[in-house]
Amino acid sequence: MAEFSWEARSPLERALVSEPYGVQGEAGVALTEIRNFDLVQVMARRGKASEMATAAKGHFGVAAPETPKAVRTADATLIWSGPDQFFVLSKGGRQSVKSLVPIFAASASLSDQSHARVLISISGDKARALLAKLSSIDLYPAAFPVGAVAATSMDHTSVTLWRGNDAPGGRAVFNVLVFATFAESLWQTMLDSGAEYGIEIGHSEELA
Amino acid sequence: MRITCPFCGERELGEFTYLGDAKPVRPAPGASQDEVYDYVYLRDNVAGAMEENWYHGGGCRAWLRVTRNTLTHEISSVEPAAGAGARQVVK
Amino acid sequence: MTSSQSNRLDTGGLIDRSQPLNFRFDGKTFSGFQGDTLASALVANGVKLVGRSFKYHRPRGILTAGSEEPNALVELRTGARREPNTKATTAELYEGLDAASQNRWPSLAFDVMSVNQLFAPIFVAGFYYKTFMWPAKFWEAIYEPAIRRAAGLGRAAGVADPDHYDKAWAHCDVLIAGSGPSGLAAAVAAGRTGARVILCEEDFALGGRLLSDGGTIDGMPAADWLSRTQAELAAMPDVRIMTRTTLFGVYDGGTYGAVERINDHLPSPPEHQVRQRLWRIVAKRCVVAAGALERPIVFAGNDTPGVMMASAMRTYIARYAAAPARRVALFTNNEDGWRTVGAALGAGLQVAAVIDARAEISAEHRSLASKGGFPVLHGSVSGIDGGKNGVRKISVSLTGGARAEVEADGLAVSGGWNPAVGLTSYHRGRPKWRDDIAAFVPDGAPPGMVAAGAANGAFGLGACLREGFAAGAAAARDAGHGSGSGATPVADDEAFSLAPLWHVAGKGKAFVDQQHDVTASDIELAQREGFESVEHLKRYTTLGMATDQGKTSNVAGLAIMAAVNGKSIPETGTTIYRPPYVPVAIGAFAGHHRDENFHATRLTPSHHWAAEQGAIFVDTGLWKRAQWYPRTGEKDWLESVTREVKAVRGGVGFCDVSTLGKIDVHGADAGAFLDRVYINTFSNLAVGKARYGLMLREDGIVYDDGTTSRLAEDHYFLTTTTAKAGLVMQHLEFCRQVLFPELDVQLTSVSDQWAQFSIAGPRTRDLLKEIVDPSEDLSNEGFPFMGAREVALRGGIRARLFRISFSGEMAFEISVPARYGEAMARNLMIAGKPFGVTPYGTEALGVMRIEKGHVAGPELSGTTTAADLGLGKMMSTKKDFIGRVMAGREALVAADRQVVVGIKPIDKARRLRSGAHIIPKGETPGPDNDQGYVTSVCFSPTSDQWIGLALVERGRERIGEIVHAHDPLRGEDYDVEICNPVFYDPDGGRQRG
Structure with a gap:
């Protein structure tokens, strides 16, 4: 009997080369792919938005976002993804679709999106300048504070964009969830757009 | 053009898809062919404020009912479709 | 280095004399300085002739010092970066700049096509419309190429642009267009409130007219106020200054x-x-402080090199320390033009005369004339003596009828100023006429926008500062920012008196639109021929349709039209303004x-695995899909595809169908x-089953199809x-919405969540048994046709398995x-x-679906009904859908509709092609007997011949009939037999087995 190995490969595994890109010197932008996460779409059943909210509060200990915001729980980030729906982003199977189904059984429909998205984190002095080329969203600090979320498009591709906690030193960190089959294309566009600032490239298993 | 999505806030036109006149109401099952014909084909050619269906496909995927002046592109109101999100709708 | 700069003034200017730059114009090397434009460097080098005109190939010089320039267009750079129609007046000089004049052959000084001038009478307005009308086929073959050679602007590079664009x-809260006194005042007023400000300046330096005309602001020289203001703005974190x-x-x-x-600029x-x-x-408010453009007066010979806008002449003198002429004359109808006299005298140039169309001039100017020792002639310029080497002598018609002549090598002209009303008028706004300045000014603006300063018809420096400041403060307030604008900058308001003068009648060509060679007489001719409306005038004469969009010509053109029509200018009106x-x-x-x-x-x-296998990819929508997997020794795609099909039909193959x-x-x-x-019913589908559905x-026309599986009571x-x-x-x-x-329904796209493969062929089950956990029952009973459920795979992961087939084989997805x-x-x-598993691509997939008679995109064409596709019986009669x-x-249930059938060529060796029309045998092809067309074709390895699907009128009643395929596109005609579309395994035993 043949031996089968089921190695999970990120859609960016080949496109992402962990070395400096573009202009040499201190990189203006850091692009980091976060790999191997659990992502579950939670959508309230018709007329069950408040039941879903109650279930979320009971399970996560914090209220799920009802407006475009991302909130942190002990072991997950809840990211608004549309009216009466949100994503649960986590690592290590702690909030997998399997574990969440019973929590929302009476109030919401769940879809596993863990493999459907690629998560790219963007930081650095020129992060906003780079994102201004890809996104029509106003990312001015006061207009898009920590925890702000936008369900929006980049390069005609739907994405979920949110501002994570600032990095040490106060630099803003932006996270982009992009559809997996579009990821390499968007990644190339990011490299193309960011080359003039110099890009530091890497990948990580840790959620920022 | 910019449309203020009731869920996402003000967004650029590129995130939205236009469908058209929001006034016609789909006839109930059993309606005559004439009624359905009117629903499918009959449209007012409005010069002025018009209610339109727009889809925020590049954003939250909500269908919106947008009142737009066809002469000036001025948008005077944006409402979510009845069934956007999980609101209970009794029909 | 500077030896060639014969017309460079010894002192002054905003150029950096410590940074000399070499450049080439028409192959000759010149030098200039950092801070020059190509135009100012040419002026400094005494170059007057810079181009030939569009239609008549007349010699032309530099008319302006800005983006309104109609004449000084060059091909900038060489090779792949060659850029035609670049304005020398805005192109910044850099080391090694290489520019060539346009529209001349063999050289600028000796241009063969200038004989066009001799034929000038035929090149009048409407020439193209009148001359090249018949016969129609001559247009492409003869007229157009000849005209393109004779007329036109620069040449495109002809190869891909090597540069990146972005x-x-x-x-922002407040967007400001222009950084002259109004724009800068608006920026400080808004910036001081804490508003987010973006200021856009076309030039590489801030200041606008302050750079040329100076003045006193807040008691200090304009240059000092400018640096103080720039420093203040630079210190504001939320003010963004965008030059160029x-x-x-x-x-x-x-x-x-x-x-x-x-x-x-590099x-x-x-x-x-x-x-x-x-x-x-995206701006909450916008202040248009785009200034005004000085306008010419139209007179005979007004396109002679050396005739220049008065404001441009003093810009070259004051900002660039470059003298456009040694002995200058001024032709003006207004007070402002006189500033050029001051600039010329200040630079040590001679002033030959001032020709002022007004009856009276100020005492100040009279005394300037007597001190400067030059005459003031009341009258108009009626002609120019000169040619490609520039102005020599100026003929003047004096008020009262006498004539005079002035010897000069440069003529500055000022016909007044036109506010830049473009931005404010782009939403079909019509500017309004103001008699006091004889100019159009904005009459309202798009929501959120306001004009200030010269763009709004306020020409005095003090007024510009006040209007700009007030507009900036108001814009910030409207955008939600409070007070704190501080004090308004103060300057005097100069007098502005003007006697409107558009056109001086005289002998010889008097140009209105210099870029498109439209003359005053062309406008008169257009009027005589009935093209009186300004929109008709524009199209008929091409006035204002060149790359400068008539910035120096539109108002003069419509003023001339107004005069010949006996109407006022506001009655005549403006054309619609459009970006860019x-x-x-x-x-x-x-x-x-x-x-x-x-x-x-x-x-x-x-994808990357397929690339490793050497797959050929095809673009399908945004996707890249493996089309086939060539193997060494295969001579073409057909051989590879045929092998893939046979491998599937005879064994097993797989294909990535994740794109669904x-x-x-x-x-x-x-x-x-x-x-x-869906037209069919899904509520009665059992959990664990899949069903084909049609939408x-x-x-009533078919929209889409696909299989839908029920994975749980409430989950499809x-x-x-x-x-x-x-x-x-x-x-x-x-x-849903x-x-x-x-209805209680939630929809989520999971297209990207699942990698989906079709596995097809008689050995499919054998293959699956290897990979699926042995506990899973894959037998025909345990996993029947159209079954759908989750299974465990060897090695620990779970998959969804669907027993569906697109190929007609025993297959799973x-x-x-x-x-x-x-x-x-x-x-x-x-x-x-x-x-012997074989990966197969979209071609083999397509071949097998055609063999099986499955419809796809070419049949779901947006014109077909379910019945047309042979799927009419799926339409439920028990429910609404x-x-x-x-x-x-x-019409959608008519008996003579075109329906899907199979076709095969009578000549078995013949290749079929989709798109061929189906005509009854023996009839001459034509629209009256067109009975359908071929939608999909393939070479069928199973039938060992080409087969196809076609939409044919009453096709299902005509199985066995021989019809004619007519393919005018490829020049092919042949007979085909109409047959059952299911070529392969018509009773479906293989996929169910």
């Missing part, structure tokens, strides 16, 4: 277009940098979207919902075609989470090795 968004940036358009909702020429962009960036700026304000490179609009980045691409989960749209349909009413969107549009997994995936999602959301909001997609492809190769009523319309 697009970006910006957001033209705000070219305004769009709905406070969105503005601007182009930033980031690296146009020979080529530094590595990794872009040449230009297109900005979409200046030409914008297509490259800037494209940004990074060129070549391989032309559009976003989608890659399947097994996949949608999770959840909710208590999911089944009821699907019943309404109609509400008009719906698939769509690759092409319609996004549209079907949009349609279903419309149904708008049409049937009462298997889905694994997408990041396992590549592993799945590798494992299928391992598991299938004993059975989208398209049900309209599908019953008379």
Whole structure:
């Protein structure tokens, strides 16, 4: 009997080369792919938005976002993804679709999106300048504070964009969830757009 | 053009898809062919404020009912479709 | 180095004399300084002749010092970077700049085509319309190439632009166009409140007319006020100053277009940098402080090199320390023109005379004339003596009828000023006429926009500062920022008196639009021929339609039209103003979207594995899909595809079908919902089963198809075609949110969550047994046709397995989470090795579906009904569904509709091609007997001949009939037999077995 190995490969595994890109010197932008996460779409059943909210509060200990915001729980980030729906982003199977189904059984429909998205984190002095080329969203600090979320498009591709906690030193960190089959294309566009600032490239298993 | 999505806030036109006149109401099952014909084909050619269906496909995927002046592109109101999100709708 | 700069003034100017620059113009080397434009450097080198005109090839010089320039257009740079029609007046000088004049042959000084001038009488308005009308076929073959050689502007590079361009968004409270006194005052007023400000300046330096005309502001020289203001703005973190940036358009909702020429001032962009960036700026408020453009007076010979706008002449003198002439005359109808006299005298140039069209001039100017020792002639310029080497003598018609002559080598002209009303008028705004300044000024503006200063008709320096400051403060306030603007900058207001004068009658050509060679007599002719409306005038004469969009000519043109019509200028009106304000490179609009980045691409989960296998990829929508997998020794695609088909039909193969749209349909009413969107019923589908479904549009035409499986009582997994995936999602959301909001349904795209493979062929089950956990029952009883359920795979992951077939073979589709997609492809190769497993591409997929008679995109063409496709029986009569009523319309159920049939050529060796028309045998092809067309064709390895599907009138009644295929596109005619579309295994035993 043949031996089968089921190695999970990120859609960016080949496109992402962990070395400096573009202009040499201190990189203006850091692009980091976060790999191997659990992502579950939670959508309230018709007329069950408040039941879903109650279930979320009971399970996560914090209220799920009802407006475009991302909130942190002990072991997950809840990211608004549309009216009466949100994503649960986590690592290590702690909030997998399997574990969440019973929590929302009476109030919401769940879809596993863990493999459907690629998560790219963007930081650095020129992060906003780079994102201004890809996104029509106003990312001015006061207009898009920590925890702000936008369900929006980049390069005609739907994405979920949110501002994570600032990095040490106060630099803003932006996270982009992009559809997996579009990821390499968007990644190339990011490299193309960011080359003039110099890009530091890497990948990580840790959620920022 | 910019449309203020009731869920996402003000967004650029590129995130939205236009469908058209929001006034016609789909006839109930059993309606005559004439009624359905009117629903499918009959449209007012409005010069002025018009209610339109727009889809925020590049954003939250909500269908919106947008009142737009066809002469000036001025948008005077944006409402979510009845069934956007999980609101209970009794029909 | 500076020896060649014969006309460079010894002192003054804002050039950096410590940074000399060499440049070439028409192959000759010159020098200039950092801070020069190409035009100012040419002026400094005494070059007067810079181009030949569009139609008559007349010698032309530099008319202006800005982006309104009609004449001084050059081809800038060489090779792939050659850029035609570049304005020398805005092109910044850099070391090694290489420019060539345009529209001359063999040389600028000796231009053969200038004989066009001799034929000038035939090149009048409407010439093209009148002359080249007949015969029609002569146009492309003879007239157009000849005209293109004779007339025209510069040559495009003809090869791909090597530079990168870019697009970006910006957001602000207050957007300001222009950095003259009004714009700067607006910027400080808004910036001091804490508002987010973006100031766009077309020039590379801030200051606008302050750089040329100076003045006193807040008691200090304008230059000092300028540096103080720049420093203040630079210290404001939320004020962004964008030089080399033209705000070219305004769009709905406070969105503005601007182009930033980031690296146009360098020979080529530094590595990794872009040449230009297109900005979409979203602004709550906008202050247009774009200034005004000085306008010419139209007189005979007014296009002679050396005739220059008065304000441009003093710009060259004061800002660039370059003398356009040694002995200057001024022709003006207003007070402002006289500033040029001051500038010329200040630079030590001679002033030959001032020709002033007004009856009276101020005492100040009378005393200036007597001190300067030059005459003031009351009258108008009626002619110019001179040629390609410039002005020599100026003829003057004096008020009262006498004539005079003035010897001069340069003539400054001022006909007054036109506010730059473009931006304020782009939403079909019509500017209004103001008699006191004899100019159009904005009459309202798009929402959120206001004009200030010269752009609003306020020409005095003090007024510009006050208006700009007030507008900036108000804009910040309206955008939600409070007070704190501080004190308004103060300056005197100069007198502005003007006697309107547009056209001086006289002998010889008097040019209105110099770029398009439209003369005053062309306008008179247009009027005589009935083209009186300004919009007709524009099209008939091409006035204002050149790359400068008539910035120096439009108002003069319509004033002349008004005069010949006996109407007032406001009665005559303006043409519609449209963006862009200046030409914008297509490259800037494209940004990074060129070549391989032309559009976003989608890659399947097994893409890189397929690439490793040497797959040939095809673009299908945004996707790159493996089309076939060539093997060494195969001579063409057909051989590879045929091998793949045979391998599947004879053993087993697999294909990545992840491109299908996949949608999770959840909710208590999911089944009821699907019943309404599909023509067939899904609410009665058992859990664990799949069903083929067909959707109609509400008009009764087929929209999409696919299989949908029921995975749980309240969970269906719906698939769509690759092409319609996004549209079907949009349609279903419309149904959910708008049409049937009462239903409890949730829709989520899971297209990217699952890597899905079709595994097909008689050995499919053997292969699957290798890879699926042995506990899973894959027998025909345990997993019957159209079964659908989750299974465990060897090695610990779970998959969804669907027993569905598109090929007509025993087949399954298997889905694994997408990041396992590549592993799945590798494992299928391992598991299938004993059975000769073969990966196949979209071509083989297509061949097998045609052999099986399955319809796909070419048949779901937006014109076909379910019955046309042979699927009419699927239409439920027991429920309502989208398209049900309209599908019953008379025309959609007519007996003579074109329906899907199979076709095969009578000559078995013949290749079929889709698109051929079906004509009854023996008839001459034509629209009257066109009975359909061939939709899909393939070489069928199973039938060993080409076969096809076609839409044919009454086709199902005509099985066996021989008809004619007519393919005028490829010049082919042949006979085909109409047959059953299911060529392969018509009773379906193989897929059920």
